[in-house]
Amino acid sequence: MANSKTYLITGGAGFIGSYLCEALLKEGHNVLAIDNLATGKFENINQLIENPKFQFIRGNILNTSVMDRLASQSDIIIHLAADVGVQLIIKHPVHTIENNIKGTEVVLKNTLRYGCKTIIASTSEVYGKGSSIPFKVMDNVILGSTLKSRWSYAASKMIDEFLGLAYHTEFSSDVTSIRLFNTVGHRQISRYGMVIPKFIEQSLSNKPITVFGNGEQSRCFCDVRDVVRAIVSLSHRIDIAGKLYNIGSTKEITINKLAHLVKKLTNSK
Numbered sequence: 001m002a003n004s005k006t007y008l009i010t011g012g013a014g015f016i017g018s019y020l021c022e023a024l025l026k027e028g029h030n031v032l033a034i035d036n037l038a039t040g041k042f043e044n045i046n047q048l049i050e051n052p053k054f055q056f057i058r059g060n061i062l063n064t065s066v067m068d069r070l071a072s073q074s075d076i077i078i079h080l081a082a083d084v085g086v087q088l089i090i091k092h093p094v095h096t097i098e099n100n101i102k103g104t105e106v107v108l109k110n111t112l113r114y115g116c117k118t119i120i121a122s123t124s125e126v127y128g129k130g131s132s133i134p135f136k137v138m139d140n141v142i143l144g145s146t147l148k149s150r151w152s153y154a155a156s157k158m159i160d161e162f163l164g165l166a167y168h169t170e171f172s173s174d175v176t177s178i179r180l181f182n183t184v185g186h187r188q189i190s191r192y193g194m195v196i197p198k199f200i201e202q203s204l205s206n207k208p209i210t211v212f213g214n215g216e217q218s219r220c221f222c223d224v225r226d227v228v229r230a231i232v233s234l235s236h237r238i239d240i241a242g243k244l245y246n247i248g249s250t251k252e253i254t255i256n257k258l259a260h261l262v263k264k265l266t267n268s269k
């Protein structure tokens with residue numbers, strides 16, 4: 001393939017990362033995937049290991065010599081590795097805040113050193129308490145008190161966005177951030193509290209479905225394959241540096257309706 005590029009995917013064995021690696025290999029690119037397998041799983045990428053264009057490195061993105069070597073071989077970095085989910089940050093706040101910010105620092109230093117194009121994954125959590133729909137990247141942001149540790153996840157991702165955009169402004173680095181909304185698909189696990197796999201698991205074992213609050217809060221769930229299609233097509237564009245994108249579905253469902261849907265589709269009691 002004439003336009004074949006080398007991509008470095010951090011968090012490549014994660015739920016979204018593994019689909020991304022697959023899509024890029026399908027387009028004929030070379031893929032280097034690094035993952036410490038803390039939340040990612042080797043099974044997610046097992047089917048890719050035989051592909052000569054794929055290389056998996058089990059390692060930590062804070063390991064600067066490994067990251068330096070990988071970035072030096074790459075044209076494009078897609079930085080997905082992070083401690084994800086509000087549940088995890090409440091349990092391990094120091095580790096999560098430090099990891100999310102330091103990891104992005106390491107990535108961006110290499111972006112600058114090797115002139116890679118870089119896409120940094122952020123999160124819709126950054127919209128905080130925002131309620132004007134649809135969420136726009138120019139919206140003002142209201143987060144909760146710093147006494148509530150859950151907000152540190154959004155804040156750490158905001159710092160990542162700021163840092164990426166700062167590299168663009170100050171050093172003309174080719175950096176873009178993407179705010180990922182609720183994503184769903186195979187390989188997503190319930191362990192970190194994600195609602196759909198959790199409801200399905202509860203439903204299949206005929207346990208009560210745990211709807212939080214009054215259940216009238218709503219979310220838009222996007223198929224992971226569509227999310228990945230958006231990321232890949234952004235990575236091909238030459239006009240995205242210094243910009244910020246939302247990636248998600250626009251089809252809304254309340255959590256109550258979702259619970260009923262899961263119950264029905266799984267034929268649960």
Ligand code: UDP
Binds near residue numbers: 255
């Ligand atoms: N939720 C729920 N029961 C659960 C897990 C989640 O009612 O067991 C709700 C949660 O309160 C939220 C929605 O489902 O309103 C989506 O939760 P998730 O953690 O998947 O994503 P996020 O809140 O980050 O959008």
